[in-house]
Amino acid sequence: MLRTKLTEMLQIQNPIIQAGMAGGITTPELVAAVSNAGGLGTLGAGYMSAEQIRLAVTQIRNLTDQPFGVNLFIPEHYQVDRDEIDLANRALDTFRQQLHIPLSPDVTKMAEPFNEQLAAILDLDVPVFSFTFGMPDAAIIAKLKQQDICIIGTATTVQEAILLEQAGVDAVVAQSSEAGGHRGTFAHDAASALIGALAFIPQVADAVSIPVIAAGGVMDGRGLAACLLLGADAVQMGTAFLTCPESGAHPVYKNALAHATEEMTTITKVYSGKAARGLQTTFIRQWSGDESLLPYPIQNALTRDIRQAAAKQNNAEFMSMWAGQGLRLLHAQSAAALVEDVLRTAESLLKKNVATE
Amino acid sequence: MLRTKLTEMLQIQNPIIQAGMAGGITTPELVAAVSNAGGLGTLGAGYMSAEQIRLAVTQIRNLTDQPFGVNLFIPEHYQVDRDEIDLANRALDTFRQQLHIPLSPDVTKMAEPFNEQLAAILDLDVPVFSFTFGMPDAAIIAKLKQQDICIIGTATTVQEAILLEQAGVDAVVAQSSEAGGHRGTFAHDAASALIGALAFIPQVADAVSIPVIAAGGVMDGRGLAACLLLGADAVQMGTAFLTCPESGAHPVYKNALAHATEEMTTITKVYSGKAARGLQTTFIRQWSGDESLLPYPIQNALTRDIRQAAAKQNNAEFMSMWAGQGLRLLHAQSAAALVEDVLRTAESLLKKNVATE
Numbered sequence: 001m002l003r004t005k006l007t008e009m010l011q012i013q014n015p016i017i018q019a020g021m022a023g024g025i026t027t028p029e030l031v032a033a034v035s036n037a038g039g040l041g042t043l044g045a046g047y048m049s050a051e052q053i054r055l056a057v058t059q060i061r062n063l064t065d066q067p068f069g070v071n072l073f074i075p076e077h078y079q080v081d082r083d084e085i086d087l088a089n090r091a092l093d094t095f096r097q098q099l100h101i102p103l104s105p106d107v108t109k110m111a112e113p114f115n116e117q118l119a120a121i122l123d124l125d126v127p128v129f130s131f132t133f134g135m136p137d138a139a140i141i142a143k144l145k146q147q148d149i150c151i152i153g154t155a156t157t158v159q160e161a162i163l164l165e166q167a168g169v170d171a172v173v174a175q176s177s178e179a180g181g182h183r184g185t186f187a188h189d190a191a192s193a194l195i196g197a198l199a200f201i202p203q204v205a206d207a208v209s210i211p212v213i214a215a216g217g218v219m220d221g222r223g224l225a226a227c228l229l230l231g232a233d234a235v236q237m238g239t240a241f242l243t244c245p246e247s248g249a250h251p252v253y254k255n256a257l258a259h260a261t262e263e264m265t266t267i268t269k270v271y272s273g274k275a276a277r278g279l280q281t282t283f284i285r286q287w288s289g290d291e292s293l294l295p296y297p298i299q300n301a302l303t304r305d306i307r308q309a310a311a312k313q314n315n316a317e318f319m320s321m322w323a324g325q326g327l328r329l330l331h332a333q334s335a336a337a338l339v340e341d342v343l344r345t346a347e348s349l350l351k352k353n354v355a356t357e
Numbered sequence: 358m359l360r361t362k363l364t365e366m367l368q369i370q371n372p373i374i375q376a377g378m379a380g381g382i383t384t385p386e387l388v389a390a391v392s393n394a395g396g397l398g399t400l401g402a403g404y405m406s407a408e409q410i411r412l413a414v415t416q417i418r419n420l421t422d423q424p425f426g427v428n429l430f431i432p433e434h435y436q437v438d439r440d441e442i443d444l445a446n447r448a449l450d451t452f453r454q455q456l457h458i459p460l461s462p463d464v465t466k467m468a469e470p471f472n473e474q475l476a477a478i479l480d481l482d483v484p485v486f487s488f489t490f491g492m493p494d495a496a497i498i499a500k501l502k503q504q505d506i507c508i509i510g511t512a513t514t515v516q517e518a519i520l521l522e523q524a525g526v527d528a529v530v531a532q533s534s535e536a537g538g539h540r541g542t543f544a545h546d547a548a549s550a551l552i553g554a555l556a557f558i559p560q561v562a563d564a565v566s567i568p569v570i571a572a573g574g575v576m577d578g579r580g581l582a583a584c585l586l587l588g589a590d591a592v593q594m595g596t597a598f599l600t601c602p603e604s605g606a607h608p609v610y611k612n613a614l615a616h617a618t619e620e621m622t623t624i625t626k627v628y629s630g631k632a633a634r635g636l637q638t639t640f641i642r643q644w645s646g647d648e649s650l651l652p653y654p655i656q657n658a659l660t661r662d663i664r665q666a667a668a669k670q671n672n673a674e675f676m677s678m679w680a681g682q683g684l685r686l687l688h689a690q691s692a693a694a695l696v697e698d699v700l701r702t703a704e705s706l707l708k709k710n711v712a713t714e
């Protein structure tokens with residue numbers, strides 16, 4: 001056991017949080033396995049309907065009696081312009097042709113309604129609610145607090161961490177540039193808000209008094225131990241869990257990760273309209289610079305059929321394969337073994353003094 | 358004292374290396390102060406003539422009897438095309454007009470001759486030779502080894518670290534994306550080789566058996582302690598030394614650093630033709646995307662008059678102000694106090710166990 005202020009707050013044994021990766025990665029089996037191992041499993045529910053959230057949380061509760069979290073995306077204001085969508089769709093048809101799927105499908109649903117997702121979370125009275133892409137309004141924070149649901153926000157700059165603390169969150173994820181998947185940036189442009197963990201964690205820890213959760217690049221016990229010394233109270237790991245047998249990541253995606261190295265990721269907006277770090281693909285290379293790229297969540301809705309067809313066809317080049325920069329440190333082991341391994345190494349590093357005189 | 362394999366090799370007391378920042382930053386006073394404090398001071402000689410190197414090393418030796426290093430840039434092959442230079446010069450004249458300096462000056466010297474710089478280093482028999490931007494050829498490595506000069510290369514990817522080890526360097530600087538100043542990248546494109554330290558250091562440490570020096574984002578003892586747990590044998594700090602009274606950084610530059618925050622830096626090629634991290638300026642904003650940008654070292658030679666005039670006129674917006682991402686952690690204190698402070702905090706963090714059960 002490695003206790004910190006955050007493990008007390010969340011009533012978990014180990015300061016290891018499994019990131020709420022969206023898109024079917026965080027199966028109830030993965031979430032429960034992490035929580036049963038003493039960490040905090042998190043359901044990545046950003047793309048899930050309220051009904052899907054209810055079902056998954058019920059399944060998680062059948063598998064564990066330990067605390068777990070549910071992660072949502074704070075919605076953005078967006079405006080649908082049919083001409084822009086037609087233009088983007090025509091550009092995307094190049095890829096649809098290669099996948100032999102219907103051209104320019106009529107996309108009407110851009111994102112799952114946040115208010116319904118949130119209502120499910122309140123109904124289900126989940127222990128921990130985490131979010132990214134912004135800040136929920138004060139009324140939502142108040143409702144969550146009323147139910148004693150622990151609230152965790154995501155910051156990619158010090159200023160964002162300060163804003164989240166002021167909004168009343170209980171802890172803040174400090175997402176550094178190493179992190180895979182979508183950037184949580186909401187108060188800066190995405191390119192400025194790529195701060196490496198070694199610089200970022202201590203600056204966030206100095207600026208806020210709530211517990212800081214380091215996210216990005218943590219793959220093993222060295223990462224956990226280092227983050228604790230930098231001022232974090234816990235780590236959030238995403239990429240490291242992707243290749244666990246419990247993860248719902250596509251086999252083609254798992255295989256690509258296993259063969260990838262640290263310089264093979266890139267930050268791209270082409271899949272969703274929002275910056276995210278993932279493995280370089282043909283889709284990224286061919287779309288980058290295309291002016292018909294639309295903002296999130298529209299772009300995300302427009303590329304969904306392409307990503308789904310690519311997955312069905314085992315075609316990695318048109319899938320989104322989010323990944324952080326610690327790829328050479330990836331192992332395929334059970335979630336419980338990973339948590340145990342990270343913890344044991346960190347404990348041993350923190351106990352063992354480097355030779356001092 | 359905090360001993361590691363590298364401190365033994367370099368015969369220094371503390372695993373803290375002051376980066377060999379070029380451009381007049383690393384005065385003999387700064388280099389000597391760091392070495393006298395038990396770290397390794399480094400003369401940033403990339404832009405210095407052989408004669409200037411001889412003079413500075415003599416001055417350093419008058420101020421300290423401790424080991425120190427000299428850093429050079431490995432030269433690149435380049436071709437001068439007068440038409441391209443005329444075109445770039447015309448674009449740069451916009452800035453020259455604003456600074457009221459002669460337009461389109463006739464630039465003939467692109468860089469100091471590397472063979473002369475190296476000859477000075479061999480003549481002077483300096484204790485440590487470090488380099489960036491590539492790898493010296495085997496004959497040079499052999500000559501340095503013959504004189505027992507310790508050789509330190511710079512890597513920005515794991516593959517580069519492996520190449521440097523194979524070439525025979527004694528230690529490798531692992532330059533992470535947090536780092537200020539020029540990227541040492543030589544085997545990949547600069548954009549791919551921006552790996553955050555938390556992911557980068559352990560991957561390099563696993564891949565090579567020579568000592569690893571973590572560079573980028575280290576500003577205080579938390580950074581040093583974290584890097585040692587991640588697998589590094591020492592840290593190299595640049596930005597943290599910029600605001601020391603011994604540093605030769607321009608007062609306007611020091612002042613800008615003191616007011617900057619972590620999201621205010623950017624990676625740019627506009628000053629030198631080579632990617633470097635520095636504070637955002639008007640010059641960067643106005644030149645980015647200009648197609649007449651030339652490769653290093655030509656661009657560097659062409660912008661020299663602009664940077665020098667800007668410095669004389671105290672105009673920060675046209676100066677290059679390299680900086681890493683740890684800016685909120687910057688203090689103005691003597692180099693000796695900084696080294697002492699970093700060391701004491703790191704020792705205390707490494708001795709103090711986080712509460713374990």
